[in-house]
Amino acid sequence: MYTNFYKLDKTPFAFAPSPECFYANAELCESLRTLRRVIARGEGPALIVGPTGTGKSTICELLVEHFRKSHQIVHFRSSSFATGRDLIEQFLLNLGGTVAQQTTSELRTAIVSRVCNLVEHPEPILLVVDEAHRIPSEVIRELQSLQNIVHQSRARICIILAGTLKIEELLTDPTLESFNQRIAHRCYVAAASRMETKALINEQLVHVGSSVSEIFTSDALRRIYEFTQGVPRIINLLADRCLLIGLQREMQFIEEYDVELAWANLQQLPPPKPVATEEASTTQDNSAESSPTVEFGMLSDV
Numbered sequence: 001m002y003t004n005f006y007k008l009d010k011t012p013f014a015f016a017p018s019p020e021c022f023y024a025n026a027e028l029c030e031s032l033r034t035l036r037r038v039i040a041r042g043e044g045p046a047l048i049v050g051p052t053g054t055g056k057s058t059i060c061e062l063l064v065e066h067f068r069k070s071h072q073i074v075h076f077r078s079s080s081f082a083t084g085r086d087l088i089e090q091f092l093l094n095l096g097g098t099v100a101q102q103t104t105s106e107l108r109t110a111i112v113s114r115v116c117n118l119v120e121h122p123e124p125i126l127l128v129v130d131e132a133h134r135i136p137s138e139v140i141r142e143l144q145s146l147q148n149i150v151h152q153s154r155a156r157i158c159i160i161l162a163g164t165l166k167i168e169e170l171l172t173d174p175t176l177e178s179f180n181q182r183i184a185h186r187c188y189v190a191a192a193s194r195m196e197t198k199a200l201i202n203e204q205l206v207h208v209g210s211s212v213s214e215i216f217t218s219d220a221l222r223r224i225y226e227f228t229q230g231v232p233r234i235i236n237l238l239a240d241r242c243l244l245i246g247l248q249r250e251m252q253f254i255e256e257y258d259v260e261l262a263w264a265n266l267q268q269l270p271p272p273k274p275v276a277t278e279e280a281s282t283t284q285d286n287s288a289e290s291s292p293t294v295e296f297g298m299l300s301d302v
Helices: 026-041 056-067 084-094 104-115 137-147 166-170 174-182 194-206 218-228 232-249 256-267 275-288 291-301
Strands: 046-049 073-076 125-129 157-163 185-188
Touching (some): 046 056, 056 073, 137 174, 218 232
Parallel strands (some): 046 157, 073 125
């Protein structure tokens, strides 16, 4: 592994959502603080919205970790619910209930009984639904019903939905107007800028005992940004592949060409020509077109 070669404590770039490897700019940090406040005070449902690969799942993991000791948490990492009944069955099972031979109405009653038991659940249940843009409107309507469970003037379920921009399109359904109006916060996640891409890579290298300046050249970082367009998931994949390529080539510093090799490897493209080969080819081409050839023709004429 490249960890020994680059003197790293462990592999720096995560392939799955990892709170330890999460980088947030000032704007996103503020939005995360707001999300925590919304959950702590039970202000209402919240959305985490952004393109694929920008860190929504990691934010969900951060929230789950933050509230693990104070709230009972139901975390659906993959939203594979086809119907509202699918949702409430899984929700009730996560609360320790049973679902066999019960009607949908009985399932809802069992949920109300459990979440309103202040002895077992002094704080509201935190329900986190990732990939929420994949679920049909029927399931969101069931989530709206769960949000409507109130005891002693406080909602007993705090719902966090994470998904692409499609989730906001789904919430424009007139039947979901009440749920949409109650959304207390929308956390928008975007791709990183060029400087943020460098900071993201540096943050993860610092966690394993190094830094970006000890491994990547500025040209390499520029190329990483150009290839990934600042999408954190792709940045992690490419940076990891760069270190593997660097190990194979015994490169103490990852340079632009190493990034191009790594990207070609990821995309299963032919490897780019080495810079030295390109320069040699250019020199040969220039030589072929230079004056000696012309002079030879002129001498021949003489």
